[in-house]
Amino acid sequence: MDLFDRRRKTVIAMAHIGALPGSPLYDADGGMDRLIENVISDIEKLQSGGVDAIMFGNENDRPYELTASMEGAVAMTAIVSAVKPVLKVPFGVNYLWDPYATVAIASATGATFAREIFTGLFASDMGLWEPNAAKALRLRRSLGRPDLKLLFNINAEFAASLDTRSIAMRAKSAVFSSLADVLLVSGPLTGQPAEMSNLQSVREALPDTPLFANTGVNIDNVTDIMSIADGCVIGTHFKIDGDTWKQVDGERVVRFIDKLRALPSAA
Numbered sequence: 001m002d003l004f005d006r007r008r009k010t011v012i013a014m015a016h017i018g019a020l021p022g023s024p025l026y027d028a029d030g031g032m033d034r035l036i037e038n039v040i041s042d043i044e045k046l047q048s049g050g051v052d053a054i055m056f057g058n059e060n061d062r063p064y065e066l067t068a069s070m071e072g073a074v075a076m077t078a079i080v081s082a083v084k085p086v087l088k089v090p091f092g093v094n095y096l097w098d099p100y101a102t103v104a105i106a107s108a109t110g111a112t113f114a115r116e117i118f119t120g121l122f123a124s125d126m127g128l129w130e131p132n133a134a135k136a137l138r139l140r141r142s143l144g145r146p147d148l149k150l151l152f153n154i155n156a157e158f159a160a161s162l163d164t165r166s167i168a169m170r171a172k173s174a175v176f177s178s179l180a181d182v183l184l185v186s187g188p189l190t191g192q193p194a195e196m197s198n199l200q201s202v203r204e205a206l207p208d209t210p211l212f213a214n215t216g217v218n219i220d221n222v223t224d225i226m227s228i229a230d231g232c233v234i235g236t237h238f239k240i241d242g243d244t245w246k247q248v249d250g251e252r253v254v255r256f257i258d259k260l261r262a263l264p265s266a267a
Helices: 031-049 070-086 099-109 133-142 167-178 196-205 222-226 250-262
Strands: 010-016 053-057 091-094 113-116 122-124 127-129 149-153 159-161 182-185 211-213 231-234
Touching (some): 031 070, 099 133, 133 167, 167 196, 196 222
Parallel strands (some): 010 053, 149 182, 182 211, 211 231
């Protein structure tokens, strides 16, 4: 199955890994075993609910850093590798907020895709945020993974763009000059939806490039969002009580997927 075939609506579900070793919220008592157990539990519920793909992310490594730590990158690689035997769907990787580490981990684990902020200049909670797409794409090439799809998040969460160009022009530039495979449009924070006007302007500017809503998609707004987007990334809505930091609620997954598949645009 081609996840980014624009003739279908694709749901990529987040498997949020708990805080990794070295980060302030790491559960040293539970250790790596607890992290792996929790991720496997989420994977099983997501797959049973019918999602198309799973993306691993270190969402709870707060406060976030712009450069991955050695211990964090190694731990995430080990966790993804450990849970691969239970995967029945394609998977991707996102190490917040380091494009280079994301591509490295995705390549090492055999991921199908990788998501990050690859382009732009932002003022953020982490300070000045200046990713390097050229470095990340050259790493993909040197690791022999030209097939690894790169999902470019055009407007960063927890940040404001210092680029005065419109989001549509930034998206066009990312495809033209930085070779984006898929475009993502986000809301201002995890779990908050993207502005519909942003989705629409990017869609109009790039009608042939796969476009995903990256945050805040839920059972109440999925009809409107999927009338524009080709797919979505969902983390928070699939959690117990819609709480980002809780485990996946399998019933919420089933209800969402049932509604999505009933849409004419998703048939």
